[in-house]
Amino acid sequence: RGAVPVLAVDGPVASGKGTLAAQLAQGLGYRLLDSGALYRMTAWAALQRGVALDDEAALVAMLAGLDVAFEPQGVRVNGVSVGDELRSEAVGNAASKVAVLPGVRHALDGLQHSLRALPGLVADGRDMGTVVFPDARLKIFLTASAESRAGRRHAQLLQRGISSRINDLLADLRERDARDTQRATHPLVPAQDAVLLDNSDLTIAQTVDQVLQVWWSRA
Numbered sequence: 001r002g003a004v005p006v007l008a009v010d011g012p013v014a015s016g017k018g019t020l021a022a023q024l025a026q027g028l029g030y031r032l033l034d035s036g037a038l039y040r041m042t043a044w045a046a047l048q049r050g051v052a053l054d055d056e057a058a059l060v061a062m063l064a065g066l067d068v069a070f071e072p073q074g075v076r077v078n079g080v081s082v083g084d085e086l087r088s089e090a091v092g093n094a095a096s097k098v099a100v101l102p103g104v105r106h107a108l109d110g111l112q113h114s115l116r117a118l119p120g121l122v123a124d125g126r127d128m129g130t131v132v133f134p135d136a137r138l139k140i141f142l143t144a145s146a147e148s149r150a151g152r153r154h155a156q157l158l159q160r161g162i163s164s165r166i167n168d169l170l171a172d173l174r175e176r177d178a179r180d181t182q183r184a185t186h187p188l189v190p191a192q193d194a195v196l197l198d199n200s201d202l203t204i205a206q207t208v209d210q211v212l213q214v215w216w217s218r219a
């Protein structure tokens, strides 16, 4: 396992992690782990079943009874594809609530490690470089200003036909950032050996190029 290279991308809400990670995986021919989808799936399943978002034992029992598999666009739960359902802001906010619970994080460990296979893995989330893949070859901590992140999420939602108010998005992302950085278990924090990259004023292509340059310098 240690011989399988991992490129970890961590960062706050809507910093561009998912987009960057997907393009890196495609460019390198690696697998892609969208770890946020697992926390979103957990929250979505709990909301569907009426399981309280702070009931750790019930959430862990629920996860133990679910058959979860990865798909190109999301995950498959008990044979049913869930993709778009996971992408709402409501599910994202609920995800950050179940994500504070150590039992939930532990229950998702095996699934995350199962994707580490040759030729390599690009993994995006909050704790990829700090906890899940501490031996990653490259750890990127991707940030952008809260204003540019809210603006990007606004545009992203609009593309899906969903209108939203920037100020509401800004308040939501600040609240979620606070919960993600202040939780006791595996908070959002740059790994000591992470490369910090602020992409507020970079295009996606520029960001991908910068990361690949560092990657190839280490290969």
Ligand code: CDP
Residues within 6 Å of the ligand: 011, 012, 013, 014, 015, 016, 017, 018, 019, 020, 152, 153, 155, 156, 199, 202, 203, 204, 207
């Ligand atoms: O995965 P994460 O929530 O960190 O962000 P994302 O979904 O990859 O990116 C949020 C939105 O910002 C997407 O619509 C990206 O296309 C956009 N974006 C951008 O406009 N410029 C960048 N440099 C990075 C992302």
Ligand code: CDP
Residues within 6 Å of the ligand: 012, 013, 014, 015, 018, 035, 036, 037, 039, 040, 092, 095, 096, 097, 099, 124, 125, 126, 127, 128, 176, 180
């Ligand atoms: O794309 P966006 O940044 O909005 O969220 P996401 O990456 O899909 O993650 C949703 C929530 O799951 C985050 O706010 C975190 O609370 C949690 N999460 C986590 O705790 N650890 C991870 N490795 C990934 C996500």
